[in-house]
Amino acid sequence: MKMSPSRGILMFAHNNAEIDYFKLAVVNSLLIQKHLGIKDITVVTDSHSYAYAKKELGKKFIDNAINNIIFVEKDINFKRNNIRTFKDTSHTAKNLSFYNLDRADAYNLSPYDETILLDADYLVLSNTLNQCWGHNNELMMNWKWQDVMFERKFDGLNRLNDFGITMYWATVVYFRKTDYVQSFFNCARHVRENTQFYKELYKWPGRIYRNDYSFSIAAHMIGGFVDKAIPQLPTTLYKTFDTDDISSAEDAQTLLLLLEKPRSPGDFILTKWRGVDVHVMNKWAINRISGAMLKYVSTTTKSKTRKSRRKKETIAG
Amino acid sequence: MSIRLNKALEFANYRVTLNNQSSALKAKTQSLLSYSINGGTFSIDLALITFCKQLLDQNISEVVLLDEYENPIKVEVESFYDEILSRYFEVTNDYYAEYEKLRKARKVHKILDLDENVT
Numbered sequence: 103m104k105m106s107p108s109r110g111i112l113m114f115a116h117n118n119a120e121i122d123y124f125k126l127a128v129v130n131s132l133l134i135q136k137h138l139g140i141k142d143i144t145v146v147t148d149s150h151s152y153a154y155a156k157k158e159l160g161k162k163f164i165d166n167a168i169n170n171i172i173f174v175e176k177d178i179n180f181k182r183n184n185i186r187t188f189k190d191t192s193h194t195a196k197n198l199s200f201y202n203l204d205r206a207d208a209y210n211l212s213p214y215d216e217t218i219l220l221d222a223d224y225l226v227l228s229n230t231l232n233q234c235w236g237h238n239n240e241l242m243m244n245w246k247w248q249d250v251m252f253e254r255k256f257d258g259l260n261r262l263n264d265f266g267i268t269m270y271w272a273t274v275v276y277f278r279k280t281d282y283v284q285s286f287f288n289c290a291r292h293v294r295e296n297t298q299f300y301k302e303l304y305k306w307p308g309r310i311y312r313n314d315y316s317f318s319i320a321a322h323m324i325g326g327f328v329d330k331a332i333p334q335l336p337t338t339l340y341k342t343f344d345t346d347d348i349s350s351a352e353d354a355q356t357l358l359l360l361l362e363k364p365r366s367p368g369d370f371i372l373t374k375w376r377g378v379d380v381h382v383m384n385k386w387a388i389n390r391i392s393g394a395m396l397k398y399v400s401t402t403t404k405s406k407t408r409k410s411r412r413k414k415e416t417i418a419g
Numbered sequence: 420m421s422i423r424l425n426k427a428l429e430f431a432n433y434r435v436t437l438n439n440q441s442s443a444l445k446a447k448t449q450s451l452l453s454y455s456i457n458g459g460t461f462s463i464d465l466a467l468i469t470f471c472k473q474l475l476d477q478n479i480s481e482v483v484l485l486d487e488y489e490n491p492i493k494v495e496v497e498s499f500y501d502e503i504l505s506r507y508f509e510v511t512n513d514y515y516a517e518y519e520k521l522r523k524a525r526k527v528h529k530i531l532d533l534d535e536n537v538t
Binding site for chain 2: 238239253336338371
Protein backbone atom coordinates (compact mmCIF):
# COMPACT_ATOMS: atom_id res chain seq x y z
CA MET A 103 0.00 0.00 0.00
CA LYS A 104 1.30 3.45 -0.94
CA MET A 105 1.65 5.70 2.10
CA SER A 106 0.67 9.34 1.64
CA PRO A 107 3.56 11.71 2.35
CA SER A 108 3.59 13.58 5.64
CA ARG A 109 3.03 17.31 5.26
CA GLY A 110 3.62 20.08 7.73
CA ILE A 111 4.67 23.61 8.50
CA LEU A 112 8.03 24.56 9.98
CA MET A 113 8.79 27.86 11.74
CA PHE A 114 11.73 29.23 13.69
CA ALA A 115 11.19 31.37 16.79
CA HIS A 116 14.04 32.79 18.85
CA ASN A 117 13.10 35.77 21.02
CA ASN A 118 15.39 38.73 21.50
CA ALA A 119 15.33 41.36 24.22
CA GLU A 120 12.15 42.98 22.84
CA ILE A 121 10.43 40.76 20.32
CA ASP A 122 8.46 37.71 21.33
CA TYR A 123 8.91 35.58 18.20
CA PHE A 124 7.47 32.53 19.92
CA LYS A 125 4.18 34.33 20.50
CA LEU A 126 4.15 35.30 16.82
CA ALA A 127 4.64 31.62 15.97
CA VAL A 128 1.70 30.67 18.22
CA VAL A 129 -0.57 33.26 16.57
CA ASN A 130 0.51 32.10 13.15
CA SER A 131 0.04 28.41 14.06
CA LEU A 132 -3.58 29.07 14.98
CA LEU A 133 -4.05 30.99 11.72
CA ILE A 134 -2.49 28.07 9.84
CA GLN A 135 -4.84 25.61 11.54
CA LYS A 136 -7.80 27.79 10.63
CA HIS A 137 -6.95 28.68 7.04
CA LEU A 138 -4.82 25.76 5.83
CA GLY A 139 -6.45 23.09 8.01
CA ILE A 140 -3.02 21.77 8.98
CA LYS A 141 -2.34 20.46 12.47
CA ASP A 142 1.24 19.31 11.90
CA ILE A 143 3.21 22.37 12.89
CA THR A 144 6.80 22.30 14.11
CA VAL A 145 8.48 25.25 15.78
CA VAL A 146 12.24 25.31 16.29
CA THR A 147 13.12 27.38 19.33
CA ASP A 148 15.40 27.64 22.37
CA SER A 149 14.58 26.90 25.99
CA HIS A 150 14.48 30.60 27.02
CA SER A 151 11.99 31.63 24.34
CA TYR A 152 9.79 28.65 25.18
CA ALA A 153 9.94 29.29 28.93
CA TYR A 154 8.87 32.91 28.41
CA ALA A 155 5.97 31.89 26.16
CA LYS A 156 4.90 29.19 28.63
CA LYS A 157 4.74 31.81 31.37
CA GLU A 158 2.80 34.26 29.16
CA LEU A 159 0.42 31.94 27.33
CA GLY A 160 0.36 28.69 29.28
CA LYS A 161 1.50 25.24 28.17
CA LYS A 162 -1.99 24.05 27.25
CA PHE A 163 -2.52 26.99 24.92
CA ILE A 164 0.85 26.43 23.23
CA ASP A 165 0.19 22.70 22.85
CA ASN A 166 -3.14 23.49 21.26
CA ALA A 167 -1.39 25.62 18.62
CA ILE A 168 1.87 23.73 18.01
CA ASN A 169 2.12 19.96 18.08
CA ASN A 170 5.89 19.62 17.78
CA ILE A 171 8.57 21.77 19.35
CA ILE A 172 12.26 21.25 18.61
CA PHE A 173 14.80 22.79 20.98
CA VAL A 174 18.19 23.93 19.76
CA GLU A 175 21.11 25.61 21.48
CA LYS A 176 21.77 29.22 20.49
CA ASP A 177 25.21 30.24 19.25
CA ILE A 178 25.92 33.05 21.72
CA ASN A 179 28.67 34.64 19.61
CA PHE A 180 26.44 34.85 16.58
CA LYS A 181 23.61 36.26 18.71
CA ARG A 182 25.88 39.04 20.02
CA ASN A 183 27.30 39.91 16.62
CA ASN A 184 24.27 39.74 14.32
CA ILE A 185 22.66 43.01 15.33
CA ARG A 186 20.00 44.61 13.19
CA THR A 187 17.94 47.80 13.36
CA PHE A 188 14.31 46.95 14.00
CA LYS A 189 11.76 49.70 13.46
CA ASP A 190 8.38 50.21 15.00
CA THR A 191 7.35 52.71 12.28
CA SER A 192 9.72 55.59 11.37
CA HIS A 193 9.20 57.01 14.86
CA THR A 194 11.09 54.27 16.76
CA ALA A 195 14.22 52.31 15.87
CA LYS A 196 16.12 49.85 18.04
CA ASN A 197 19.28 47.82 17.52
CA LEU A 198 18.55 44.26 18.59
CA SER A 199 19.93 40.78 18.10
CA PHE A 200 18.65 38.99 14.98
CA TYR A 201 19.00 35.25 15.56
CA ASN A 202 18.41 33.45 12.27
CA LEU A 203 21.32 31.04 12.17
CA ASP A 204 19.48 27.71 12.13
CA ARG A 205 17.08 28.32 9.23
CA ALA A 206 19.52 26.72 6.78
CA ASP A 207 19.18 23.53 8.88
CA ALA A 208 15.48 23.32 7.99
CA TYR A 209 15.96 20.26 5.79
CA ASN A 210 17.47 18.20 8.61
CA LEU A 211 15.14 19.55 11.27
CA SER A 212 11.88 19.06 9.39
CA PRO A 213 10.10 15.82 10.36
CA TYR A 214 7.91 15.96 7.23
CA ASP A 215 8.24 14.60 3.67
CA GLU A 216 6.80 17.87 2.38
CA THR A 217 7.44 21.07 4.30
CA ILE A 218 6.41 24.68 4.05
CA LEU A 219 9.01 26.72 5.87
CA LEU A 220 7.56 30.00 7.11
CA ASP A 221 8.70 33.09 8.94
CA ALA A 222 6.75 33.49 12.17
CA ASP A 223 5.75 36.96 10.97
CA TYR A 224 4.31 35.73 7.67
CA LEU A 225 0.64 35.83 8.58
CA VAL A 226 -1.40 33.12 6.89
CA LEU A 227 -4.77 34.69 6.06
CA SER A 228 -5.88 32.36 3.24
CA ASN A 229 -5.57 28.78 2.00
CA THR A 230 -3.30 29.70 -0.96
CA LEU A 231 -0.31 27.79 0.39
CA ASN A 232 -2.26 24.53 0.17
CA GLN A 233 -1.55 24.74 -3.57
CA CYS A 234 2.03 23.69 -2.85
CA TRP A 235 1.32 20.18 -1.60
CA GLY A 236 2.18 17.46 -4.08
CA HIS A 237 3.60 19.98 -6.54
CA ASN A 238 5.87 18.88 -9.40
CA ASN A 239 8.47 21.40 -8.26
CA GLU A 240 10.34 19.94 -5.31
CA LEU A 241 11.64 23.32 -4.16
CA MET A 242 9.90 26.68 -4.53
CA MET A 243 10.67 30.13 -3.18
CA ASN A 244 9.58 33.69 -3.91
CA TRP A 245 11.49 36.14 -5.98
CA LYS A 246 8.27 37.93 -6.98
CA TRP A 247 7.22 40.23 -4.23
CA GLN A 248 4.92 43.18 -3.88
CA ASP A 249 4.69 45.95 -1.34
CA VAL A 250 1.19 46.25 0.12
CA MET A 251 1.55 50.00 -0.38
CA PHE A 252 1.47 49.51 -4.14
CA GLU A 253 2.78 52.95 -5.02
CA ARG A 254 6.03 52.48 -3.08
CA LYS A 255 9.03 51.09 -4.94
CA PHE A 256 12.17 49.51 -3.49
CA ASP A 257 14.29 48.52 -6.48
CA GLY A 258 17.19 47.62 -4.19
CA LEU A 259 15.29 44.58 -2.94
CA ASN A 260 15.11 42.80 -6.29
CA ARG A 261 18.79 41.85 -6.43
CA LEU A 262 21.60 41.20 -3.95
CA ASN A 263 23.29 44.31 -5.32
CA ASP A 264 22.62 46.57 -8.30
CA PHE A 265 24.45 44.22 -10.68
CA GLY A 266 23.95 41.06 -8.65
CA ILE A 267 21.87 37.91 -8.76
CA THR A 268 18.11 37.82 -8.20
CA MET A 269 17.11 38.03 -4.56
CA TYR A 270 15.03 35.11 -3.32
CA TRP A 271 13.06 35.59 -0.12
CA ALA A 272 13.51 32.88 2.50
CA THR A 273 10.21 34.00 4.08
CA VAL A 274 8.25 31.12 2.53
CA VAL A 275 9.94 28.02 1.15
CA TYR A 276 8.23 24.85 -0.03
CA PHE A 277 10.42 21.75 -0.20
CA ARG A 278 10.19 17.98 -0.52
CA LYS A 279 12.83 15.68 0.88
CA THR A 280 14.87 14.77 -2.17
CA ASP A 281 18.60 14.64 -2.94
CA TYR A 282 18.38 17.84 -4.97
CA VAL A 283 16.74 19.77 -2.15
CA GLN A 284 19.23 18.36 0.35
CA SER A 285 22.03 19.69 -1.86
CA PHE A 286 20.34 23.08 -1.90
CA PHE A 287 20.24 23.26 1.90
CA ASN A 288 23.82 21.95 2.16
CA CYS A 289 24.81 24.77 -0.15
CA ALA A 290 22.93 27.36 1.97
CA ARG A 291 24.74 26.03 5.06
CA HIS A 292 28.05 26.27 3.25
CA VAL A 293 27.33 29.94 2.50
CA ARG A 294 26.39 30.48 6.15
CA GLU A 295 29.64 28.92 7.31
CA ASN A 296 31.73 30.99 4.90
CA THR A 297 29.87 34.26 5.15
CA GLN A 298 32.83 36.56 4.60
CA PHE A 299 33.90 34.82 1.39
CA TYR A 300 30.42 34.82 -0.15
CA LYS A 301 29.76 38.40 0.97
CA GLU A 302 32.84 39.45 -1.01
CA LEU A 303 31.94 37.28 -3.98
CA TYR A 304 28.26 38.21 -4.29
CA LYS A 305 28.66 41.67 -2.75
CA TRP A 306 25.63 41.78 -0.54
CA PRO A 307 25.12 45.05 1.32
CA GLY A 308 25.45 45.62 5.07
CA ARG A 309 27.12 43.58 7.76
CA ILE A 310 24.37 41.29 9.00
CA TYR A 311 23.82 37.70 7.91
CA ARG A 312 20.43 37.17 6.26
CA ASN A 313 18.94 33.90 5.10
CA ASP A 314 17.57 35.72 2.06
CA TYR A 315 21.19 36.14 0.95
CA SER A 316 22.37 32.59 1.64
CA PHE A 317 19.22 31.10 0.04
CA SER A 318 19.61 33.37 -3.03
CA ILE A 319 23.26 32.34 -3.44
CA ALA A 320 22.41 28.66 -2.93
CA ALA A 321 19.63 29.00 -5.54
CA HIS A 322 22.10 30.55 -7.97
CA MET A 323 24.75 27.89 -7.38
CA ILE A 324 22.53 24.83 -7.28
CA GLY A 325 20.59 26.08 -10.30
CA GLY A 326 23.78 25.86 -12.37
CA PHE A 327 24.66 29.56 -11.97
CA VAL A 328 21.53 30.54 -13.84
CA ASP A 329 19.27 33.40 -12.77
CA LYS A 330 15.86 32.45 -11.29
CA ALA A 331 16.64 28.75 -11.57
CA ILE A 332 14.47 27.81 -8.61
CA PRO A 333 10.78 28.19 -9.43
CA GLN A 334 8.62 30.86 -7.88
CA LEU A 335 5.88 29.76 -5.42
CA PRO A 336 2.31 29.75 -6.79
CA THR A 337 1.76 32.99 -4.90
CA THR A 338 3.41 36.42 -4.84
CA LEU A 339 4.99 37.48 -1.55
CA TYR A 340 3.10 40.50 -0.21
CA LYS A 341 4.99 42.60 2.30
CA THR A 342 4.47 45.48 4.67
CA PHE A 343 7.62 47.18 5.97
CA ASP A 344 8.80 48.05 9.44
CA THR A 345 7.83 51.66 8.83
CA ASP A 346 4.19 50.51 8.57
CA ASP A 347 1.84 49.56 11.37
CA ILE A 348 -1.28 47.50 11.96
CA SER A 349 -4.25 49.45 13.23
CA SER A 350 -6.36 46.43 14.15
CA ALA A 351 -7.32 42.87 13.31
CA GLU A 352 -10.93 42.94 12.12
CA ASP A 353 -11.35 39.17 12.06
CA ALA A 354 -9.22 36.09 11.45
CA GLN A 355 -8.51 37.05 7.85
CA THR A 356 -8.69 40.85 7.81
CA LEU A 357 -6.15 43.42 8.95
CA LEU A 358 -6.51 47.17 8.92
CA LEU A 359 -3.04 48.36 7.94
CA LEU A 360 -1.43 51.74 8.42
CA LEU A 361 0.96 52.19 5.49
CA GLU A 362 3.55 54.91 5.40
CA LYS A 363 3.13 57.36 2.54
CA PRO A 364 6.11 57.24 0.15
CA ARG A 365 6.56 60.99 -0.07
CA SER A 366 5.64 61.82 3.49
CA PRO A 367 7.53 59.68 6.05
CA GLY A 368 5.70 59.32 9.34
CA ASP A 369 2.30 59.86 7.66
CA PHE A 370 0.04 56.93 6.94
CA ILE A 371 -2.88 55.81 4.85
CA LEU A 372 -5.26 53.04 5.84
CA THR A 373 -5.74 49.86 3.83
CA LYS A 374 -7.98 46.93 4.53
CA TRP A 375 -6.08 43.73 3.75
CA ARG A 376 -8.31 40.69 3.50
CA GLY A 377 -7.79 37.05 2.61
CA VAL A 378 -4.24 37.27 1.24
CA ASP A 379 -1.18 36.13 3.21
CA VAL A 380 1.13 38.96 4.21
CA HIS A 381 4.65 39.33 5.59
CA VAL A 382 4.61 41.91 8.38
CA MET A 383 8.06 43.36 9.09
CA ASN A 384 7.00 45.45 12.08
CA LYS A 385 7.07 42.75 14.78
CA TRP A 386 5.76 45.06 17.51
CA ALA A 387 2.72 45.71 15.34
CA ILE A 388 1.88 41.97 15.29
CA ASN A 389 2.45 41.69 19.00
CA ARG A 390 0.04 44.60 19.55
CA ILE A 391 -2.78 42.92 17.64
CA SER A 392 -1.88 39.37 18.69
CA GLY A 393 -4.39 39.47 21.56
CA ALA A 394 -7.28 40.24 19.21
CA MET A 395 -5.99 37.76 16.63
CA LEU A 396 -5.72 35.00 19.26
CA LYS A 397 -9.28 35.77 20.36
CA TYR A 398 -10.60 35.39 16.79
CA VAL A 399 -8.75 32.19 15.97
CA SER A 400 -9.12 30.47 19.31
CA THR A 401 -12.86 31.32 19.44
CA THR A 402 -13.29 29.67 16.07
CA THR A 403 -11.24 26.66 17.13
CA LYS A 404 -13.22 26.35 20.37
CA SER A 405 -16.62 26.70 18.70
CA LYS A 406 -15.56 24.16 16.07
CA THR A 407 -14.56 21.71 18.81
CA ARG A 408 -17.85 22.36 20.61
CA LYS A 409 -19.81 21.84 17.39
CA SER A 410 -18.03 18.56 16.58
CA ARG A 411 -18.55 17.36 20.18
CA ARG A 412 -22.27 18.17 19.90
CA LYS A 413 -22.40 16.38 16.55
CA LYS A 414 -20.73 13.29 18.06
CA GLU A 415 -23.19 13.35 20.96
CA THR A 416 -26.11 13.58 18.53
CA ILE A 417 -24.78 10.64 16.53
CA ALA A 418 -24.15 8.67 19.71
CA GLY A 419 -27.64 9.61 20.97
CA MET B 420 -4.25 76.41 6.12
CA SER B 421 -7.02 77.58 3.83
CA ILE B 422 -10.20 75.58 3.55
CA ARG B 423 -9.56 75.01 -0.16
CA LEU B 424 -6.10 73.56 0.46
CA ASN B 425 -7.42 71.38 3.27
CA LYS B 426 -10.08 70.02 0.96
CA ALA B 427 -7.51 69.34 -1.75
CA LEU B 428 -5.29 67.42 0.67
CA GLU B 429 -8.27 65.45 1.94
CA PHE B 430 -9.11 64.53 -1.63
CA ALA B 431 -5.49 63.49 -2.31
CA ASN B 432 -5.66 61.23 0.72
CA TYR B 433 -8.91 59.76 -0.56
CA ARG B 434 -7.36 59.07 -4.00
CA VAL B 435 -4.29 57.36 -2.54
CA THR B 436 -6.46 55.20 -0.27
CA LEU B 437 -8.80 54.35 -3.14
CA ASN B 438 -5.95 53.40 -5.48
CA ASN B 439 -4.26 51.25 -2.89
CA GLN B 440 -7.50 49.52 -1.92
CA SER B 441 -8.23 48.78 -5.61
CA SER B 442 -4.76 47.29 -5.99
CA ALA B 443 -5.27 45.18 -2.86
CA LEU B 444 -8.53 43.91 -4.31
CA LYS B 445 -6.81 43.03 -7.60
CA ALA B 446 -4.07 41.18 -5.69
CA LYS B 447 -6.68 39.13 -3.84
CA THR B 448 -8.49 38.31 -7.09
CA GLN B 449 -5.27 37.26 -8.79
CA SER B 450 -4.35 35.04 -5.88
CA LEU B 451 -7.77 33.36 -5.88
CA LEU B 452 -7.60 32.74 -9.63
CA SER B 453 -4.57 30.52 -9.21
CA TYR B 454 -5.50 26.84 -9.21
CA SER B 455 -3.22 23.85 -8.56
CA ILE B 456 -3.98 20.30 -9.64
CA ASN B 457 -1.93 17.14 -10.32
CA GLY B 458 1.31 18.89 -9.33
CA GLY B 459 0.82 21.85 -11.64
CA THR B 460 -0.47 25.41 -11.19
CA PHE B 461 -2.79 27.20 -13.57
CA SER B 462 -3.88 30.79 -13.72
CA ILE B 463 -7.59 30.78 -14.51
CA ASP B 464 -8.33 33.17 -17.35
CA LEU B 465 -10.62 33.47 -20.35
CA ALA B 466 -8.15 31.73 -22.68
CA LEU B 467 -7.89 28.64 -20.45
CA ILE B 468 -11.66 28.44 -19.97
CA THR B 469 -12.35 28.82 -23.70
CA PHE B 470 -9.71 26.28 -24.66
CA CYS B 471 -11.16 23.71 -22.24
CA LYS B 472 -14.67 24.32 -23.56
CA GLN B 473 -13.33 23.74 -27.07
CA LEU B 474 -11.79 20.44 -25.94
CA LEU B 475 -15.06 19.39 -24.33
CA ASP B 476 -17.00 20.22 -27.51
CA GLN B 477 -14.62 17.94 -29.41
CA ASN B 478 -15.28 15.14 -26.88
CA ILE B 479 -11.71 15.04 -25.68
CA SER B 480 -11.74 13.62 -22.17
CA GLU B 481 -8.08 13.81 -21.16
CA VAL B 482 -5.47 16.33 -22.20
CA VAL B 483 -1.99 17.53 -21.37
CA LEU B 484 -1.83 21.25 -20.59
CA LEU B 485 1.20 23.43 -19.95
CA ASP B 486 0.95 25.04 -16.54
CA GLU B 487 2.38 28.34 -15.23
CA TYR B 488 5.83 26.74 -15.04
CA GLU B 489 5.52 25.34 -18.60
CA ASN B 490 5.36 21.84 -17.12
CA PRO B 491 3.08 19.34 -18.91
CA ILE B 492 0.17 18.37 -16.65
CA LYS B 493 -2.37 15.71 -17.55
CA VAL B 494 -5.93 16.64 -16.59
CA GLU B 495 -9.39 15.16 -16.95
CA VAL B 496 -11.07 17.84 -19.07
CA GLU B 497 -14.66 17.79 -17.80
CA SER B 498 -13.91 18.03 -14.08
CA PHE B 499 -11.10 20.52 -14.71
CA TYR B 500 -13.39 22.72 -16.78
CA ASP B 501 -16.17 22.59 -14.18
CA GLU B 502 -13.73 23.54 -11.44
CA ILE B 503 -12.08 26.47 -13.20
CA LEU B 504 -15.40 27.80 -14.46
CA SER B 505 -17.02 27.76 -11.04
CA ARG B 506 -13.94 29.32 -9.46
CA TYR B 507 -13.84 32.01 -12.11
CA PHE B 508 -17.50 32.95 -11.53
CA GLU B 509 -17.14 32.87 -7.77
CA VAL B 510 -14.03 35.07 -7.74
CA THR B 511 -15.14 37.57 -10.38
CA ASN B 512 -18.60 37.96 -8.80
CA ASP B 513 -16.95 38.75 -5.47
CA TYR B 514 -14.58 41.13 -7.24
CA TYR B 515 -17.51 42.87 -8.93
CA ALA B 516 -19.40 43.31 -5.65
CA GLU B 517 -16.35 44.71 -3.88
CA TYR B 518 -15.39 46.89 -6.84
CA GLU B 519 -18.88 48.41 -7.02
CA LYS B 520 -18.69 49.25 -3.32
CA LEU B 521 -15.32 50.95 -3.86
CA ARG B 522 -16.51 52.80 -6.95
CA LYS B 523 -19.37 54.37 -5.05
CA ALA B 524 -17.33 55.28 -1.97
CA ARG B 525 -16.65 59.00 -1.74
CA LYS B 526 -15.02 59.11 1.70
CA VAL B 527 -12.03 57.26 3.16
CA HIS B 528 -14.15 55.52 5.82
CA LYS B 529 -16.56 54.32 3.12
CA ILE B 530 -13.69 52.86 1.06
CA LEU B 531 -12.59 50.90 4.08
CA ASP B 532 -16.09 50.04 5.22
CA LEU B 533 -15.46 51.61 8.62
CA ASP B 534 -17.25 53.78 11.14
CA GLU B 535 -16.69 57.46 10.35
CA ASN B 536 -15.20 57.95 13.84
CA VAL B 537 -12.38 55.44 13.19
CA THR B 538 -10.80 57.39 10.33
